[in-house]
Amino acid sequence: MTAQICVLGLGYIGLPTASIFASNGFKVQGVDINATAVEIINRGDIHIEEPGLKTVVQAAINSGNLKASTLPVEADTFILAVPTPITSDKKADLTFVEAAARSILPYLRPGNLVILESTSPPGTTQDFLLPILAETGLELGKDLYVAYSPERVLPGQILKELIQNSRIIGGLNRVSAEKARDLYASFVEGEIFLTDATTAEMVKLMENTYRDVNIALANELAVLSGDLGINAWEVIELANHHPRVHLHKPGPGVGGHCISVDPWFLVERLPQDAKIIGLARQINDEMPHRVADLVVRSLRDVKDPKVTILGVSYKGNVDDVRESPALEVIEDLEKKGVRLGIYDPHVKHFSHELAGLEDAFLDSDCVLLLTDHSEFKYLNPQELSKLMRHRLVIDTRKLLDLAAWQQAGFETTLLGRVGLGRENE
Ligand code: SAJ
Numbered sequence: 190m191t192a193q194i195c196v197l198g199l200g201y202i203g204l205p206t207a208s209i210f211a212s213n214g215f216k217v218q219g220v221d222i223n224a225t226a227v228e229i230i231n232r233g234d235i236h237i238e239e240p241g242l243k244t245v246v247q248a249a250i251n252s253g254n255l256k257a258s259t260l261p262v263e264a265d266t267f268i269l270a271v272p273t274p275i276t277s278d279k280k281a282d283l284t285f286v287e288a289a290a291r292s293i294l295p296y297l298r299p300g301n302l303v304i305l306e307s308t309s310p311p312g313t314t315q316d317f318l319l320p321i322l323a324e325t326g327l328e329l330g331k332d333l334y335v336a337y338s339p340e341r342v343l344p345g346q347i348l349k350e351l352i353q354n355s356r357i358i359g360g361l362n363r364v365s366a367e368k369a370r371d372l373y374a375s376f377v378e379g380e381i382f383l384t385d386a387t388t389a390e391m392v393k394l395m396e397n398t399y400r401d402v403n404i405a406l407a408n409e410l411a412v413l414s415g416d417l418g419i420n421a422w423e424v425i426e427l428a429n430h431h432p433r434v435h436l437h438k439p440g441p442g443v444g445g446h447c448i449s450v451d452p453w454f455l456v457e458r459l460p461q462d463a464k465i466i467g468l469a470r471q472i473n474d475e476m477p478h479r480v481a482d483l484v485v486r487s488l489r490d491v492k493d494p495k496v497t498i499l500g501v502s503y504k505g506n507v508d509d510v511r512e513s514p515a516l517e518v519i520e521d522l523e524k525k526g527v528r529l530g531i532y533d534p535h536v537k538h539f540s541h542e543l544a545g546l547e548d549a550f551l552d553s554d555c556v557l558l559l560t561d562h563s564e565f566k567y568l569n570p571q572e573l574s575k576l577m578r579h580r581l582v583i584d585t586r587k588l589l590d591l592a593a594w595q596q597a598g599f600e601t602t603l604l605g606r607v608g609l610g611r612e613n614e
Contacts, residue, residue, distance in 0.1 A: 192216070192372075194207070194265065195218045195266070195296070198289065199223075199257060200270070201237060203221070204230065205245070205351055213375050218258060220292075230255075237509075238535060239348070239507075241348045245348060261292055266304065267302070267304070268306060270340070271285035272446065273285065273309055274446070275450050279456065294322075297325045297327060297333060303322060303336075304372075305335075306337075308447065308451050311391045311455075315361075318335065322335060334360075334361070336366055338356060339357060339390070339393035351376075352376055352377060353379055355379035355382065356382070358389065359388055360384075366383040370383060398452045398469075400437070401466075401469050401473060402452075404439075405470075407425065414605055414606065422587055441514045442473055442514025442518075444515075445503040445509065449470075449512045475611075477515075477516075477518045477521070480604065481525070483602070483607065483608075484557055485522070485527070486612065487555060488555055495578070496522060496529055496553065497555065498530070500560020501533045507535065508535045510538075518559060535562060550576040554578050557582075558589060565588055581599060582602070584604065
């Protein structure tokens, strides 16, 4: 009989995972509390932007192997791929994990496997998920197998990385881990490593924390370089010729639902000891405010200034605005009374009004590039300058050909070469 999988949460991770299992011959029921998303998926469409995803979902739906619904069904394996956001006081919010786990309780049968994929504080599987699953009365690890297996895929390359990346599986016991391994081995080409659930949770958090701390170092380099009158980008390029150095890139801050969130799960657990982790978060969180202050300083002599914002998603070529530093920059600028023309060709839903390209540039005094969308490289500064009142461009990602913008009459500023002091400091 074909194995049945029920995937809870049809977002950036759950939907690709469900459709890949479906295209590998499993019968998959995708479950989401968002009825609109369920309806869109059932007609073979997608509600999020991710290269190649629509084709895979469409094929999975057409084959009859993938179905979406708002309620779970009986299955052999249940995969929980729901979000774990942070609360306003930087604590892990496990509400969705709890709701998803409780929603499957009536459907769990002896021999089932439950896998948590959501990024979670160390100990979540052991101390939070197991007590909920124990309510079934099934003997955990014997009648009901439980594992934690974090997703590690990069938005923008999810389908490729789901298949090619190695995978960590932490089992409640060995047999749980092995059962989960056998399942993922149906499509994962990378190596699969087995461990215990809490170690697997920590591995996931440390991967993203490693990146956050390194980005903080790059951002600090940008701040220091501005003060010292040197070019951070040149320092990075030259230092990275060292065989054991890999400096990351500075930017307007760290966004997304992973890197800007996950390190807090460690700070929350051990606030006294997670020192460098907490500090890196502070450094990265300050970047959008430094950028907004730079803009305000640059426009000090302009009356009733307007700024064109290029890009609001948290990184290039994705539509995701969660935790995007652009939100903070925009709020700071609005507080200072700056008018905005916001343009993002990838983003459809945003808290602020988005403009077309021309409207965003019309009567503008400054172009501020916040997201490294590829298409911004091909903007025509000559043409755009005609729409503007003043010609100033600030690139926070080193994406634009600033020489071409200069030729079109723009004064150019690159983050990493310019002072980034706070206005009130
Ligand atoms: N960023 C910089 N400088 C850099 C690299 C990134 O400022 O040198 C910024 C980006 O612009 C963005 C943020 O950091 O705002 C995060 O972007 P990212 O591309 O580094 O990572 P995510 O959040 O898209 O995906 C990460 C990945 N983790 C690692 O690379 C260790 C991915 O593999 C994880 O699966 C994902 O988090 C997740 O879901 O946890």
